[in-house]
Amino acid sequence: MLCVVISTSRIHSWVSTALSHKVQELDLSLPAESVYMFPNTLFSAESLSTLKLKTYSKLEVPSLIHFPNLKTLHLAVEFPDDRSAQQIFSGCPVLQELHLINCNWKRTKRVTIYIPTLRQFSIIEDACPDDYPFTDRFNTLLYCEILIYAENLQYIDCTSFLTVEVSLCNLSSIVKAEIWFDDMYEMQDICIPRALRIFDAICSVKSLILWDETVEFLSGEDNLEARLPIFHNLTHLEVRRPSFYNDASIVLTHFLHKCPKVESLHIPETFYMARKGWVLDIAPQYLRCFLKTAIDLMFWWGGGRLKVTIFCSKDLAVDLEKQKEINHQLQVIRKGKANVGVEFRERKRRFHNFG
Known part of the structure; x- marks a missing residue:
């Protein structure tokens, strides 16, 4: 497993070398100042079972994405557009865990995540404006919708300022949910309906954890x-x-x-x-x-x-x-x-x- 912080000039060769050795778990934490051009082989690596990608910069992806054996995916990135985001999630046919951590959705409008094999899903938005690279996104709510179709989902962690609309569809297998909401925008006419729609979607849950916020x-x-x-x-x-x-x-x-x-x-x-x-x-x-x-x-x-x-x-x-x-x-x-x-x-x- 590779878990390092590396310079922009070395990123392509490091990742290529790791993939050539059939690495199964890849954890990349990169500075947010630059846009990284990852090798195309990263997005079709057969050996990968776990990918953790933390850049907070725009994620440029090839036209073809296919992770045949990827079971766990962590993303902390800026999605450049709807198409790119859609390609990433559509290319994970056997994914079981998906964690979206302080992702930037300001360039997207509507993204559908359809993964029948998904068992665990978390969308985390807990960074404060002072320590998040894209502070401009905290100035306004985003009118972006993320639709999650995961009929076998058992666990969801939703930690959010409700910046985007998260639509959970057909969660008939849900067992446990953990919910943290906060309205830093003071726009309850938008944020409370977004929160209540999430509760509607998880109403079949067996165990529910609510944080004080x-x-x-x-x-x-x-x-x-x-x-x-x-x-x-x-x-x-x-x-x-x-x-x-x-x-x-x-x-x-x-x-x-x-x-x-x-x-x-x-x-x-x-x-x-x-x-x-x-x-x-x-x-x-x-x-x-x-x-x-x-x-x-x-x-x-x-x-x-x-x-x-x-x-x-x-x-x-x-x-x-x-x-x-x-x-x-x-x-x-x-x-x-x-x-x-x-x-x-x-x-x-x-x-x-x-x-």
């Missing part, structure tokens, strides 16, 4: 619950790296209302802070999955012990025996830690104001 981003949609799809197969929901802001619990609850089969809910301790303290604001039918996963709930340290407020139905609010049972289960979960003070309140309003 995603939760905060979605809080900008006033009609979120109505616009979210029903996740019929979802059994595991996780929120990572949660932050302190008022609408997080509301967004989570909207998700839970659309997850009828959820069994495992993983939320770290510092998740939601209402104006009057820490609150566990969750519909009663989902309380069981909190308890089942034995996680730290949304606790607030105050007055020498942990406190949690559970907003619930009228029946639970007056059912002292059920409250006692839940209280006991919470103490068991917190065994070895501070005791929990539990308060039950009847839910009289629907997640708009906790004042």
Whole structure:
């Protein structure tokens, strides 16, 4: 495997030499200042099973591309036009993993990726303007659409500022999804619909990971619950790296209302802070999955012990025996830690104001 940073003048000969030795894994990390002319043999190498190409410069490709044995492809490049991008993806008939990392799509309008063998797909857009070579792309959204047809896709990682429209088609085999969205453009009228269309496409997923930025981003949609799809197969929901802001619990609850089969809910301790303290604001039918996963709930340290407020139905609010049972289960979960003070309140309003 070749994994080096090399000068522009040597790139052609280095790659040719590596390919002549039937290299199976090729990892190229190149300076972004120049456009590189790779040997044509790179794009028809029979020996390659893994190709990682990081240039952030315009990728010039030949008219014929065919990777007969390529299973893993990582690209961090600028696509010169629709045709070139289309050629690359069409030339990978047995590809199983595709990772597009901070690619520049400013010269493209519509790219279709049709790879039935694809199992894992990630589109990563997480570079800050100050450290990304093409800072001009952060000045505006791109009206470019990337269509993904991958009927056997099992895992997707979408980390994006939603600069481009990602259209996921026919993901009937999807098992796990990891979603990180952030609206650095402050153009929610465009970015939120793009995000919701992605959720529509992955609604058959079984395991869903949401990063805290995603939760905060979605809080900008006033009609979120109505616009979210029903996740019929979802059994595991996780929120990572949660932050302190008022609408997080509301967004989570909207998700839970659309997850009828959820069994495992993983939320770290510092998740939601209402104006009057820490609150566990969750519909009663989902309380069981909190308890089942034995996680730290949304606790607030105050007055020498942990406190949690559970907003619930009228029946639970007056059912002292059920409250006692839940209280006991919470103490068991917190065994070895501070005791929990539990308060039950009847839910009289629907997640708009906790004042």
